[in-house]
Amino acid sequence: MRRRAIRIQVWVNNDENIRLQTNAKKTGLSREAYIRALINGYVPKSLPPPDYYAMMRQLHAIGNNLNQLAVKAHTTGHLEQAAFQEEADRLRRAVQQIQQAVTEPERRSELPGEHASGQPP
Structure with missing residues (x-):
């Protein structure tokens, strides 16, 4: 059973997607984990x-x-x-x-x- 049962789909433009990919990669997190950290009030640090x-x-x-x-x-x-x-x-x-x-x-x-x-x- 999934711990997270709610799926959220968000549309972003090309620049936002590039920033998201870049920031997530710097931290070593997936895009999803990076966004969850932000939602929970944390800014993940770069590796x-x-x-x-x-x-x-x-x-x-x-x-x-x-x-x-x-x-x-x-x-x-x-x-x-x-x-x-x-x-x-x-x-x-x-x-x-x-x-x-x-x-x-x-x-x-x-x-x-x-x-x-x-x-x-």
Whole structure:
């Protein structure tokens, strides 16, 4: 059974179709998924550039190295654990912020005739 039982057909001109196709392609979404996101009050973000994934792999590798150093330092007692943990937490937060900034859709501003709840008046 379909989750969406209502079909809506919309006619667009050539320019609108090109914009829709272009914008949807930039996000990696289908036209339908792109339109549903807009209807639900979100503007999907463009796919991250290819080097984003390489940067994320590097950051994760750094995090793994820090973790290995922490284990070694804990066994030998040659590293201040609190300072190291603080740096590891900063790295984790930075990775999360990068992922969020690049991949999460943004809430769009109110449309004319809508209240902050997104519902018509």
